[in-house]
Structures are given as C-alpha cells and as structure tokens.
Amino acid sequence: MVSFFEASLAQLSIHRVGNKLQDEFYVLSDASLQIEDEFLSNLLMQYYLKPFEKVNEVYRFLHSSDLNLNELFHFSTEVFKEKGRFHEVSQQITKYLFDLTNHPKIKSGELYVAYFNNVQIEGELLDAIGIFKSETKETYLKVYPEDSGFNLGYEQEGINIQKLDKGCLIFNTDKEEGFKVLVVDQTNKSGEAVYWKDEFLKLKIRNDNYNQTSNTLNVYKSFVTNKLEEDFEMTKADKIDLLNRSMKYFKEKESFEMDEFSNEVIGNPKAIESFKSFKQNYEKEFDTEIADSFDISTPAVKKQAKVFKSVLKLDKNFHIYIHGNKELIEKGFDDSKAMNYYKVYFKEEE
Template structure:
C-alpha cells in the first residue's frame, strides 16, 4: 500500500475525556466541530504518522461483531448522518476503559475523511487522543509594537494516540493503522487492547516479523545450551538475513534446511517451529519476505561471534569460508578464514 493522501475532512467532533477512576467525566459533543482551519495539520499528521506497511484489523475474543469500536465505526461508514451519535458512543466507551491512574485527561477527536489510497478514493475515520500540550510562541504586530505570548496546544510531532480506519475489508475487521507514543505499558495497552481491540493482519509483513522473531528466539535459546556451535548459529543468522531480503517466496517447511547445515539443529529448529505454532497463530505455508519488517530486529545482529574480549567475527555473507579448530600446542581454539582482498 502506498502513501495515504487526505483529500478533505467531511465531519469532525472534539470531546474531552477524563480518567474514570478520578471521576473526571466526559464533555460530550452535541454538534460538529469545524476543522477547516486545521485541515493541513490533520493531513500532515495522517500522512507522516502512520506506517502503511504495518496494517492491523479489529478483532475480538469470539466474534468480531462484539467489538464495540468496530460496531460504532461500521455504523458511521454505513450512514454518515449517525456520525455525532456514534462519536459520542466512541467517547463513552473510551472513558469506560480509562481506568489506569496514569491515563490523563485529553481531547478526543473523531474525524471522517475522504482519502486516496493506491489511486482509489476511500472513506476513512481518524481517532485521535491528545493528552500532552506543547508551548508555542506567537507574535502580534499592530504596526507599532510587536508583542509575544505563549499558547499551549497539540503538536503534530507529539500526538499521543491515533488510529486511522480505512473503509476496506470490513468483513475482516477493516484495515487499521495505529500510532501510540505512550511509553508506559499499562497506559499504552488501554488504547490498543482495551479500547480498539486490534491485532496484526495476516500478511507478508507480519509473517516476516513472526519468522524473524522465531529464528531470533531459537538462536538465543541455543546460545544458552551446554554444547553451542557458535559458528553454525552465526551462519544461520546470516542466512536468515539473506532470506528476508530476497525477492522470492519462502516455503516455511524448508526453513530448517535453508538455515542450518547441522542435522541436529535442523531437527531442533523444526521442533521449535511446531511448538511455536501450537502456542501462537499458525504461520502461513509460504510468504513473500518484507525486508522493512526486520531492519531493527535482533536477528539482524546475531551473525557475530565474540572471541574473549579480543575479537568479534561478524559474518556478512553465509557463503564465507571459515572453520573452527583447536591448537594443541597453544591449548587454545582458533578460527581460520579465507578472503580475496582487504579493505
């Protein structure tokens, strides 16, 4: 999916939501709010804040239809005339989830938009919660004196919580994008889990993440075992990085053979994969790797071997030729490697 371009704001409300445990209440909207003067601000926020590769969807324990936010959003998309009523329902439900003491009072924006995605006009709903204010200096020039005053408001760079819902794939829970700049774990979960109830979409991006996490967890576990073949594990990490950057489909069943040369590690990894699928959602049989998904994953840094405090061997190419040996005279282990030229 390409960049999301906002064409116009169709309707909007702003409501103030407090912390329920402190009985701060909600200031409900009774009419639409005119955001025409802030339309450029909203456009920039949407276009700069949401990662289109990281797609989510609404979910619920047993039945998607039981997700309150999904229901409120569906009614807005079905009938725009219900916008104010359903935005009040969204604010009420968010207030009901505002139970953690760290959750701050803030403005809750509900904004109905028309946007263009992949050359198609799509209706979308933007939910924002702003809890922190930034200070801004403004000037006023009456022709004689320039005065300066401080105003406080939301910053496009520091919007606390955001959610963009595209009116696509409603039967699967819509296509949803989320931004959450809250660092506190319990505070963050109330937005994504308690309020929105969202999950990753089953797509190549998230499958790439799952496989990277799987390989990272396995290598980390093997590094802690009694008999460790650090060279084999470093080579496996290097092969994984190469696989996740290729432009061809990967067969998940072939991963053990693609990653390891040792029959023991192949079997251990296969067992680990089956156990992972029992504990988590099943990984698709095949997927097209998305390199952007693993840029910051720890697996990309596991292709190194530390030798005491003296050396670190980083294997950038799984075809690199090196062997491990033991020098009886020195009573020390060594690595022998071959190369064409130095840089």
C-alpha cells in the first residue's frame, strides 16, 4: 500500500503527552528538530513509515455535520496550506490529544509530528503528515570494549524502532472527501482506550473494493458463527464448511454478486433471507453500506483467510482441520461411552 523509497523527512517536532487523570501534563518543545545526521534520518523513516507498508485499510476524516469541525482535518488543512505553521500546529495537535486522555489506562509518551515529501500511496507520490506516539519503553544492553576485553552496560527507557505503538499518515489528496488516512495502533487493542482512532482522529473507513470485500466476509463470518444456529440445527463442522465455501468463492471469483454468492454458498432459501436481513441490520448499526456487487480485492481475501477458522477442536485431545467435502465427516453419539464422536472418511494417508 505505502512505499517510502523516494520519501524524505522534511520537518519533525517532538512533544510529550501525559495523562491528566494521573496528574500528568503535556510538554511542548519550542522549535522543530533539524535532523542533520543521515543515518538517524533513515532510522526515523524506518520507525515511522515501515509499519504502514502492509496496511491496506484507507480511512477518511469525518464529522456528523461539517468536515471542517473535525479537529485533525482542520489541523492537516492548515499545515498543507501553509508549511511555515507546521510547528505551531504540532503544538495544537499535542494539546488536543492531551485533552482526550480521559482514561486511566492511557499511557503517557512522546508525540512526534512529522512532515514527509514523496510518500507513495496507491501509485501516487504525495506529501504526508505523520503523527506518532511512543508509549512502550525498553531496556537495551550495550557491549563496549574495555582494557583487554569487554564490559556491559545498559540503557533504560529506550525506544524500539521496530515497534511503533501508534501512528497515522495523512496524505495531501482527496481533501473534499476527508483526505486519505492510514492508521496503526499496536496498543490498547482491547477497546479500553480507543481514543486514538475514534476520538482523536475521528475516522471512517473508505468504502472501496478492499473494504467491501473485507466487510462482506466479516458480516458473513459473524452470521455463520453467531446467528445461523438460532434458526437451524448445526454442528461446528457445518459452520466450518460454510466458512470454507465462502472463502473458496472469494478466492475463485473476480467479482461478488449477492444472489450468486447466496445460492452457491448458502443454498437454503430461508438461510439466504436470514443472511440478507443480518447484512441490512449490520449496515444500519455501523452506518456502512455494503454493495450487492463489487470487484473482489485479493489482498482483503488473503487477510481474512488468516482469521477464517477451519479447525474443529475436540476437548483438549484432537484438532480436526476441515478443508474439503463436509460429507466425509459424520457426527454421532456413543451410548456406551456417553461421548460424542466424529467419523472421518478418507482414501489414503499422506
């Protein structure tokens, strides 16, 4: 998705954001940094941009009434319009983030605001604003020569440049639609502090083929996993078979057609109607329209395939991987042992 082969770091400002619920404050630097060391600049580029190489979801800023009232959209517009205000705006961004630290588990940390030239996204070279926060600190060993041998030391509160905690890239394109925005958040995945994407940035995912593909697979997986058994008697093997058939459809087809998918994958008319109703409720709940036809995104399918489980777990003794014909596995109950069993048919061992 993102390439930074031709990118350069034009400006960088560093501030610190504390947690006001922990009686911490924010600290603003007086001026932006001048990075003269080329090696340091390359390290920073790797730290800031490399995590975005495999990010596919593109977001946009949103606001319920007026996009200009979205604070980060406003700040980004000001910087893209007048680069001379970069450091001043970076201070405003820091204060705004501090105001949102209203959960006791939000960690304090350094906030880096950067301006990049020539970052490539979707084949286009663009300027981009980067906002990054480092929360996790590590201790590093240092080995150095001393006398006729070596000695050991350590450095506390170091930052691992291979692990970006939080970040976003805001690209100077599609302003009328809320810019193109990419997000990374490696911490607070449990939802206890979703302030980064939902409260700080206020984003809505872009409704392109990647997200249509991903959303449809997510809705179908949720339908099979949580809803279908309310209306039908199903085994876990039945569920796995339905998930496998859906993944097979998305891997083999170039485009998605709702009626074709429903007939080929689900089959049962009553279940088809249940799925379409489930999809409509999802669209209303999450304010996301999922089209009845779209071109299938291969990267989205590959990502979803990793979380589509085809493993049948039996107590703590056995795992059965189901990849093919469900008719070759039967479920029963043994009265003498008072236990369930599965019977598996095969022609030869491999």
